[in-house]
Every structure is written in structure tokens, then in C-alpha cells.
Amino acid sequence: EVQLVESGGGLVQREGSLRLSCAVSGFTFSSYWMTWVRQAPGKGLEWVAAIKADGSEKYYVDSVKGRFTISRDNAKNSLYLQMNSLRDEDTAVYYCARLSYWANDNWGQGTLVTVSS
């Protein structure tokens, strides 16, 4: 069974930092691109970042470029999102998801990040 479990969310001050983790199991992690998608309270989904299977390529939505870094450790079956210089508008539930055929076919349960002044 494919499982993705996010952790690391919480309350952080504006301009602060937070590192999210996503532990995966049930599939060959090193064979798949992975993504982070977020959802602000009461709002829609927003694609945040994607990383190639071997970690050699990383892509971001414009609003987080230079502030967020996606990474992975294939030996640990784990995906990460380092978030720096956090803003109020970064408050959201952050989901990690597996990418297959250009779609997110498996999702974690999400972890809530709240940015407060």
C-alpha cells in the first residue's frame, strides 16, 4: 500500500523558517518525481514545487522561488520542503504527492503551516 506521511508543520513567525518532511512507503521512491501542493484555509489547491526522481532537477511556483527548497533523500525514502522567509500568505496545509503520468496519483494527509506575526 502506497503511503505518504507529512510532518513538520506548526506555528511559525513571519520571516521565520520551517522544514517539512514526507516519509513514503509502499513504492520505489527513487523512481518517481515528487511534488508539494498547498491549500490555504478555505481556498483552492496550489502547486508549489516538484523534484526529479534522482533529485537533480527542481522546479518552483514563482511565489516561492528563492525562499523554498525542495529536496529528497532516496536512501531514507523521504521528501523535504525547506521554507524560509515565511509570509502570511504561506499559511496553508501542505501536501506531498507522488507524480505519475503528469498527475499527482497519491497524496499524504497534509501538514498545517501557520505563519503569524
Next chain:
Amino acid sequence: QSALTQPPSASGSPGQSVTISCTGSSSDIGGYDHVSWYQQHPGKAPKLMIYEVTKRPSGVPDRFSGSKSGNTASLTVSGLQAEDEADYYCSSYAGSNTWVFGGGTKLTVL
């Protein structure tokens, strides 16, 4: 990286069919056959319902179908059931290894 456009709401009675549209541009929907649709119940993670415009993952009922014409994609739910009431989001590959989502449509089963 502009969001795709979806109607905020849609509705239908049990047994009826409803179609949700998703409009983008030639840079996303119109440029690639990589449109996907997600169902999200309140407080839950999204679930993939359609990928590559028309394909259904294993376990998704064949009442759900997808299509695309030009810069607009559509999700049709036939034989509406109470459990289909949820938010639905479209998404498209937008080139250069980026993706974009629609704003979401709340489907109500009357």
C-alpha cells in the same frame, strides 16, 4: 503560472449528469494532454479521478469521465450519487516542469 478557471459551483439531482469546465490557455491545457482532475471531500486529501485528460485510475467509477477541446477541459459525472458531493479541481501541466490548478468547483447533489 495563472490559475485555471473553473465555475465556483455546480449541482445536480441524484441520477443526473453534471459537467464541470476548466479553462486555461495554449500554454497549459491547450498545449498538452496532461490534464488531471481531483476530488476533495471536506477535511480530506485530494484524490485523483482523471489523468491524461480521459484516463481513470484503478478504482475510480466509470461514472467519471474527462474530455478536452482546445483550451478547455471538462469533467462529467454521470449517474450522480450522494457521495459525489465534494470539491473538484482540475490541473494541467504548464510546461518547463511546472503545473497549475484550477480554483475548484463545489459540486452539490440536490
